[in-house]
Amino acid sequence: MRKERPKNLDLSTVKFPITATASILHRVSGIIVFIALAIFLFILNCSLSSAQDFQLVQGYLDTFIVEFVFWGALTGLAYHAVFGVRHMIQDLGYWEEMDSAALSAKVGFAITAVLSILAGVLVW
Incomplete structure (x- = not known):
């Protein structure tokens, strides 16, 4: 017996929790x-x-696109480090409930935002 289940194919209506x-x-x-x-x-x-290649690379490093890539990489590294620590703390058995996990995710986003701004100051 096959059961017909409702299907939601409109992915724009799906709301992930902040932890996901x-x-x-x-x-x-x-x-x-x-x-x-x-x-x-x-x-x-x-x-x-x-x-000569060193001088060439040094000239490239002063362009906006390369600075933007450096900023993006530093921001990605900061995010990965902050949330990696969060995941390790969760592996120890803390922040596993939905409320505390959501709060730790919000704090992680805030810390990453601050580190991203600091990376922008460092790069530019």
Whole structure:
């Protein structure tokens, strides 16, 4: 006997809890950090190959797009670190209830916002 279940195909109506959003963004920030690491290692390799390449890389580092990538990578790293600590605390058995988990996610977002602003000051 097959039961017909209602289907909601309009994904714009789905509302994730803040804890789910924090968890998904933690995974996304891990991917961002991984890709940024590859970019930074490539830039480091180019800058160490010769004096001319070092001057070329130094010139690229003053462009807005590269500064924006650096800021994004630092923000992603800050988010990943803050929420990684949050996940480790949850693994120890704390903040597992929905209310405390939601509060810790909000605090994590606030800390990440402050660190993102500080990264912007550092980069620009």
